[in-house]
Amino acid sequence: MHRRFNTLLLLVNLFFSASCLSHQYNLTFNRPESTPQSDYVVELLKLAYADIGYKIHFVDFDRRNALLAANNGVLDGQLGRDISVENRSNLIRVNYELLKFNLVAYKNCQPNTFDQLDNVAILDGYTVQERYLSSSQFPGNVVRVKNLNTQLNLFTQHKVQGILLFNSSLPKKTIADTCFIKEILITYPIYHYLHKRNENLVEKLQHALIKLNSDGTVYALRAKYNLSF
Numbered sequence: 001m002h003r004r005f006n007t008l009l010l011l012v013n014l015f016f017s018a019s020c021l022s023h024q025y026n027l028t029f030n031r032p033e034s035t036p037q038s039d040y041v042v043e044l045l046k047l048a049y050a051d052i053g054y055k056i057h058f059v060d061f062d063r064r065n066a067l068l069a070a071n072n073g074v075l076d077g078q079l080g081r082d083i084s085v086e087n088r089s090n091l092i093r094v095n096y097e098l099l100k101f102n103l104v105a106y107k108n109c110q111p112n113t114f115d116q117l118d119n120v121a122i123l124d125g126y127t128v129q130e131r132y133l134s135s136s137q138f139p140g141n142v143v144r145v146k147n148l149n150t151q152l153n154l155f156t157q158h159k160v161q162g163i164l165l166f167n168s169s170l171p172k173k174t175i176a177d178t179c180f181i182k183e184i185l186i187t188y189p190i191y192h193y194l195h196k197r198n199e200n201l202v203e204k205l206q207h208a209l210i211k212l213n214s215d216g217t218v219y220a221l222r223a224k225y226n227l228s229f
Contacts, residue, residue: 025054027076027198030061030069036225037167041080041098044221045192048208052201064125070195077194084131085193092202094192096209099227102184103132106155107162109179119143120162121151129164132186155180 027049032038049056061069069075071088078085080098085091105114117140122129124144133142143160145151154160156178164185194202212218222228 027054027056029056029058029075029077029079030063030066031058032079036227037099037101038080040221040225040227041190041192044098044209044212044218045079047212047217048205051208051211052204054201062125067127070193073195073197075195076198077192079192080190081193082128082188082190084127090196091193092196092199094194094202094205094209096191096206096213097189098192099190100187101190102167103128103186103188104165104167105162105183105185106165107181107183108155108158109181110161112161114162114183114185115139117161119160120164121145121154121160122164123148123151126166128166128188132164 032042046056059075061075066075067078067081067085067088070078071090073090077091083093086093105120107114107117115136115138119141120133120138121143122133122145124146140161143154145154148165151163151165155163192205194205209218
């Protein structure tokens with residue numbers, strides 16, 4: 001009788017142990033375009049989330065709607081955004097600066113300042129570009145395109161006089177055959193944001209990121225992806 005009781009107790013313990021091990025805490029984000037900067041952020045955040053017992057996975061999501069989806073809770077947040085998203089009341093910043101990025105203007109070789117261009121092409125759905133043009137009261141025409149290749153083609157074919165890019169989206173193949181001038185317009189810090197239902201993770205994740213910075217992991221990852229410090 002005693003032996004049977006011990007066997008039953010062992011089976012119960014194994015059952016609950018297996019349940020705990022099989023339970024995974026997952027968060028979902030939109031899949032970013034693969035660049036050294038985004039790949040760095042993904043790997044760093046995977047490590048930080050693993051440290052607090054979570055996994056993150058990605059879905060292909062229309063970037064133009066991803067911010068709205070994160071604010072509405074369809075996604076668990078945004079991997080990396082500048083502070084302009086903080087007017088979205090449901091998104092909470094993890095207060096650890098992941099990286100900085102530059103908003104860069106590529107202009108044709110005529111001696112014009114950016115605000116003297118007749119037109120500029122930007123990527124549709126990138127609120128930082130829209131916000132900069134609005135705040136600087138850019139007087140020219142704005143051409144909104146769906147992808148980077150279209151943007152570069154318009155520039156190299158001289159259909160627009162300038163384009164706006166992030167340093168994280170600079171093409172691997174430069175536009176070497178086109179005469180251009182590069183101008184850094186503004187620099188933004190980038191943070192990770194979570195939907196408010198995940199508020200209990202914000203402080204834990206911040207501490208995990210600080211620890212990864214202290215133990216040299218951040219330095220190693222930046223070197224791996226050839227990012228400046």
